[in-house]
Amino acid sequence: MTGPVLPSHGRARPLGLAQVSLTGGFWGDRQTVNATATLAHCESWMERLGWLANFDRVADGTTGPDRPGWSFSDSEVYKLLEALAWEAARTGDPGAEAAIKRLTARVARAQDPDGYINTCFGHGDQPPRYSDLEMGHELYNTGHLLQAAVARLRTSGEDDLVRVARRAADHVCRTFGPGGRAGICGHPEIEVGLAELGRALGEERYVEQARLFLDRRGRGTLRDIPLGRAYFQDDIPVREADVWRGHAVRALYLTAAAVDVAVERGDDELLDAVRRQWERSVARRTYITGGMGSRHQDEGFGEDWELPPDRAYCETCAGVASIMVSWRLLLAIGDPRYADLIERTLYNVIATSPGPDGRAFFYANPLHQRTPGKAADPDEVSPRAEGGTRAAWFDVSCCPTNVARTLASLHGYLATTDDDGLQIHQYAPCEIRAELPDGRPVAVDVETGYPESGTVRLRIAADAPRPWTLTLRVPAWAAGATLTEDGRTRQAAPGLVRVHRAFRAGEIVTLDLPVEPRFTWPDPRIDAVRGCVAVERGPEVLCAESRDLPDPAALDALVIDTRSAPRAGNGAVLVRALVPGHPGRDWPYLPDPAPPAGDAGWIDLPLRPYHSWARRGPAGMRVWLPASAPRARGE
Amino acid sequence: MTGPVLPSHGRARPLGLAQVSLTGGFWGDRQTVNATATLAHCESWMERLGWLANFDRVADGTTGPDRPGWSFSDSEVYKLLEALAWEAARTGDPGAEAAIKRLTARVARAQDPDGYINTCFGHGDQPPRYSDLEMGHELYNTGHLLQAAVARLRTSGEDDLVRVARRAADHVCRTFGPGGRAGICGHPEIEVGLAELGRALGEERYVEQARLFLDRRGRGTLRDIPLGRAYFQDDIPVREADVWRGHAVRALYLTAAAVDVAVERGDDELLDAVRRQWERSVARRTYITGGMGSRHQDEGFGEDWELPPDRAYCETCAGVASIMVSWRLLLAIGDPRYADLIERTLYNVIATSPGPDGRAFFYANPLHQRTPGKAADPDEVSPRAEGGTRAAWFDVSCCPTNVARTLASLHGYLATTDDDGLQIHQYAPCEIRAELPDGRPVAVDVETGYPESGTVRLRIAADAPRPWTLTLRVPAWAAGATLTEDGRTRQAAPGLVRVHRAFRAGEIVTLDLPVEPRFTWPDPRIDAVRGCVAVERGPEVLCAESRDLPDPAALDALVIDTRSAPRAGNGAVLVRALVPGHPGRDWPYLPDPAPPAGDAGWIDLPLRPYHSWARRGPAGMRVWLPASAPRARGE
The missing domain is CATH 2.60.40.1180 (Golgi alpha-mannosidase II)
Known part of the structure; x- marks a missing residue:
């Protein structure tokens, strides 16, 4: 019984999922909540919203262009199936096993005789198959189906889900293989699905098809869109790029596949390209939380040093995808820095998303929330990725199932x-x-x-x-x-x-390991947090919440005394902070810097793990804290 | 011959446009370039793209749902007509007069017998009239038609354009008046158009209809959208709001109308609400350039203190709209701070947009460009608002005609x-x-x-x-x-x-007036520019460009010596700057602040007016410069 990612060679081999188990603690508890709450939560929302019934309607011939859900809603069902497969293997839970069979049956009925499977295209009055490769997500959905089948294969063997996936993969190879249509999908995912299914089944053709998709990308294969071709990484071939750019989840799923193909093909040039991209992106385009994606507009990477804390997007799914990449690089190359980034991302992105009950999630993970969000209604679909509270479900609800499949297989990432x-x-x-x-x-x-x-x-x-x-x-x-x-x-x-x-x-x-809280300073080129300091404790990034301040507005104005080390106290980490008053001003740009605050009172400001923020309810929050004594360059 | 905005009473009266003329200088030169280049440039692009032919196709009964241009392209024709009206009056240029007649004839032919006029709805297979009030821009377009007619009325008297506008306004009043449909437009503009046309024609009904639209807004009158109702200010009634929020141009056009209605109705409560919104928005949501709009995602205001320089949107049109608001408040209230903000916005937003030849424009006006943009092809439509170079025309091309109408009437804003x-x-x-x-x-x-x-x-x-x-x-x-x-x-x-x-x-x-260059410091609550200083000279904000540095990458790392005053030299303003080397790092968050740079060399860094940036070609640029000695609070 093996786990996610099984390269045919590399510096280290993953453990089989029967060879390692979590026995409680930070992650064991989360894995339990995932098993007992999140999996059923996801299925129930997808039933309620008709995303599951979409498969039935295809099977019954009653579907049409107005089906509920975005074009990528099928993938949520597949990601849930993947999570259930890991979970069923982990505990032998008959409930998980039953859910797999239940969902697989509905999915299987929707597959066309030639292997094509998608609930949004190609049936009734829907747009024709592959008529919108840029934004239609057909191959993306199929990629997640393949990953679900890989999970099933590695934990239980060939079953109906694997057979559905095999037929779907064959259909993709026939349609887009050598001599077929030279297209690619606007959202990478089919590549990593094919590479992994090829490894799991010993089907060389699938790995080769993944390579073909990779090599076609970056050459203007897709039509241009207003956000530009960098959005879906069709601007520069993957082996020529030197940094991640565009939509972060797209960039990282693509990169994961690039590692798989590089390893299977012994393609060191490609592996080196990925390694180079990782180096620069981690050094210049990554948040202290491990979060990736600086922009809301395109859910994308910003430029080097563009890392605003307040508008940080840091999508939960980009955290999942970042771990997929670093885990593959760790297996291939063995450098512990890949595991460092995995740890950082696990504690500060993955652990941040789900609430304690496993039924509400952060989609975006900003490092600064200026005003408390409104508590989300647990019975409502949240329309947006913004806001300072976890939501039960989203209009675009990629994150809950992505967290679920990651937590269900998390023991696979501990050791090699x-x-x-x-x-x-x-x-x-x-x-x-x-x-x-x-x-x-x-x-x-x-x-x-x-x-x-x-x-x-x-x-x-x-x-x-x-x-x-x-x-x-x-x-x-x-x-x-x-x-x-x-x-x-x-x-x-x-x-x-x-x-x-x-x-x-x-x-x-x-x-x-020394887990005393410590100050951490940003590179001076990260303009958005100049003059600020963060506090970390072990792998955890800490943050301040407005509810711990005498006046919530003080979150905008506080200043940390960096000459006093942070220390433990009252179940939190305490730093000395000053909340200066600010005179009313009618224009915020003045001939002199703000005057020293005089002997206004200092307080002990409690800091808590970033992953726990907003668990006590909506609050303002900040990770980067203005420092009393930012040392300046050139003095 | 009167100009834009003619309240029936207030603290000051605008001059008539025949009572004041620019005689060269900074603005006189720009007015000339506008007259001799920009106006024809705009007409020629709209002809080329079919935005003008859209009117002909309605008249000929040959239009359909696939017409070229966005739903708001009609408004560009109207804004050009407004600019031409001011220009024809300013100089008596027969070319401008002929263009007005030419464009008016094509517009007039497209008007339906009942007064409705729009090229995107209600003809052939197009969606029905007013079927998408949220995003369809029908009343928005009409509002700009009315403003064009006001310009014509005030400078030349009733003509075909005014008659078209009158019929259109009557149609709007019949459709949306008391007892009619209780709708509003997703993009405010009809309100200010109606209020001004009502004043210009002495038609009380139009002002009343503007009031009705204003009072309906902010009550969830429109359907919700993923960006939320704040996007189009349908979240809070205008007289209850205390700050501008959502899409900046929408917020400001709405506010301009609120002042018009408040003044005409003697509605001090409404005027006070606007004054309060101006105070807080200027103190907390405005860039040093006067630019407004911190977010690309919704072209909108951010929260208080959310003013990132690199992702500043600062749309040129928001600058135009901000001047519309402050000019109205200046006339009503007389506070010179309104004129201060107008000056700041004129020199640092309006003057920044057009290039020296009047045939290329900035749409967004960020205060920090990290990497040089690519020089725009003067023969291409620019798809995006991003990028560090001026473009000839945009897919959404609201800014060129907005600059044109502002420059053509600029002498009207000098005195009262x-x-x-x-x-x-x-x-x-x-x-x-x-x-x-x-x-x-x-x-x-x-x-x-x-x-x-x-x-x-x-x-x-x-x-x-x-x-x-x-x-x-x-x-x-x-x-x-x-x-x-x-x-x-x-x-x-x-x-x-x-x-x-x-x-x-x-x-x-x-x-x-003392126009020696000076340092300006930001309020410490503006996180994104903490530890930085700007240099201003008179009303102009200055900036550094990467082409003036020995190594373009130094723009990321430079530090200004704020103990040496900026001084004039080499046709620029010089500041002492250090370009420290940065050690290669694989992770940008470290246990110690960056060490002092030692005795690395200091240079004289030339700064130039922000409005002139990128005139020498694509370049990195920054307004806010890291300061060697940011004085810290609490020391």
Whole structure:
């Protein structure tokens, strides 16, 4: 039973999903809420809105152009199927298994005899198949169907869903293969679906079709649109681009597929191109939360250094897609910085989206909310990605199902093996029971209160008569970490720390990560947060909420004393803050800088994890806090 | 011959357009370019794109749903007609007069027998009349027709254009009047058109219809849209709102009409509401350029303090609309701050849009361009409002004709009279020949090289045996201004300075405004420009362009020494700037602020007027410059 992403080779191999399980803690709890609340929540909304009935109407011949939902609503059903497949395998929950069969039956009935499957095109008075490759999302939907089938194949074997996907993939290859129509889809996804299904089924043709779609892209293959061809990455071929641009989810799904194809084809040039794009995009186009996408207008990347906190889009789905990319690069290349970014994105984007009950979600994840949003009605579809509260469902509701499939398979992202041992990338209470190709057992129980606590105890669970290497990631932020093994404690610098030994069962290796809260300063080229500081604690970015201030408007004006270190207190992290008064002004641009605030009172401002913001209700919020002593350049 | 906006009462009366003329200088030159290049340029593009032929096709019964242009393209023809009317009156140019007749004839033929006129609805297979009040722009188009007719009426008298407009206004009153359909238009404009046409024709009904439209708005009269009802100001009634929000041009056209109706109806509550909205919006939602609109997504206002320089939208049309509002408030209330904002907007938005040849325009006016745009092809329609170069024409091409009508009537905004004298609000070389209600002649020639020079000489051109009051605006930025009259020089504090005398012809009053370049600091609550400083000179905002830097990438990194005052040099304003090197970093959020740059070299960075940016070709640009010594609060 294997998990998402299974390259045929690379620096590290993912664990099978039966080889690792979360045993509670930060992520285990979220995985449980996902299983017990979110999956049913998603199915129920899609039933209510008719997105599921769209399949029935195709089967019954009663559909038409006015079907409910956007052209990509089919994909939500497929993403839910993917989530259910991981979940059914994780727990053996018969409810999940029943839901898969129920949904698969409805989907399967809607497939045309030639394998085409889509509820928005090609039936009754609907527009003809593939008549709007730019915005119609047909191949995008199919790509998600293929990913759902991959999840089923890897956890349960060939079933009706896999057969539907196989016929759909064959149809795509016939239609768009060599000699066929030289088109691509405006929203990448078919590429990663084909590459993964090809790997899962051993169908070389599917990987080759993914390569073909990739190579056609970036050459003006699609019609231009007002937002420009960069919106769907049809401006520059993927192997020539040096940075991510345009619609963030599109850019990242495409990149995930590029890694898959590069690895399967041994195409180092393509892999290098992706690596280069990752480097520049992470160094210049990524938020401190790991969030990607600076613009609401096109849900897209901004230019280098364009990272406004208030208008940050940071779509939850872009976080999912970013993890898809970095996980693939980690498997291919092994650089722990990919796992660093995965961790950052997990704690500050993925964990932020769902509310505690798993029935409301953030779509966009701004780093600054100026005015409290209005509490969303849990019975209403939210029309917009904006607003400071989580919503039950969206008009464009890609994020809930994307969070669901990620959480249901999250244990698959914790660790990998290679020929010589086990690499632990993410710290969470879990059990790992794997073996190396030569049969050496690698069995570890991870015990930790991370990220609240920085102590990670790795209890060896099986004797290993022959030595193997336990490799641990020390996050880039964790300067001062230590490793204790066999009674000795040593420094563990950020990067990778290795223990090579013949381990005995019961033996404990302890990694101590410094999770004291710390100030973090932005590169001075990020104009939008100049003179500000953020506070982080371990992998968590913290934030201030207006409800913790004596006057909510003070969120606009507060100033942090950066000479006093942040400290724990009252269940939060406290920083010293001044809330200066501002004189009424009729014009905000003046001959002198604002005068020092004098001896106005200082307060202890509590900061809490960004992922928990608005859990206490609508509030203003900010991650970047104006600093009392921003050190200036050139002084 | 009167000009745009003629209230029946108020604190000041506009001059008639025959009473004042520009005699060269900054604005006189632009008015000439507008007359000799822009007007024909606009007509030629609208002919080429079929926007004019749309009228012919309605008349011929050959139109249909697939006509070229957006639903608001008719309004461009009307705005051009308005510009031509002002221009024909200004110079008596027979070419302008002929163009008016030519365009009027084509427009008139398209009017339906009942007065309805629109090329996008109600003919052939087009959607029915008023079937999309939210986004169809039918009444918006009509509003601009009415404004064109007002220009014609006030400068030439009743003609075919006025008759077309009268029939159209009657149709609107029949359809949407008391007892008719209780609708409003998604884009305000009909209100201001009706109010002005009502004043110009003495038709009380039209003003009343404008009031009715205003009162219906803000009550959820329109269907909701994904951007929300604030987009078209149907969220809060105008007299209850306390700030401008949503689409900026819509908000401001609506507000202009609110002032007209308030003044005509003596509705002080409504006038106070507008005054309150102006105060807060100017103090918290306006750029240093006077530009309005912080968001690309909805071309709209952001929240208080949300003023990103790079993603500033600052649509040129919002600048035009802002002047419409402030001019009306100036006439009604007399506060010189309205004229301050008009001046700022004229020099930094209106003057920025057209290129020197009057055949290319900025649509959006950001305050920071990170990467040089691509030079626009003068033969191509620009699809987007983005990009760092002026374009010949746009897919949505509202700005060129809006600039044209503003420049053609600009002399009307220089001065006013009241019962006791003349008020000069804007300084430009001009001749003023007016008389007061009791017959006292007020005749002044203004001689000045403003804004390059701060010396404004006002030469009295007619003996006045009885005293009258010459009132001069001292801009808010002009601390240290002096007034010299009758051999005596005195301080003239920002605000209004008055000279009350029996003037003799030939006598000179000199206002000296300090136009040395100066640093200007933002309110600390404007997060996006924290730690930055701008340089202004007189009414002009200055900017740096990447082409003036040794390395264009230095624009991202430079730092200004604010301890050295900006000074003139090499035809520009020079500031001391450091271009620090930045170490390559793989993650831009670090435990320490960027270290001081050491003794890396300082350069003299030339700054030039923002309105001239990109005239030398595509370039990176920034108005707000990181400051070496931003003084911090709380120190």
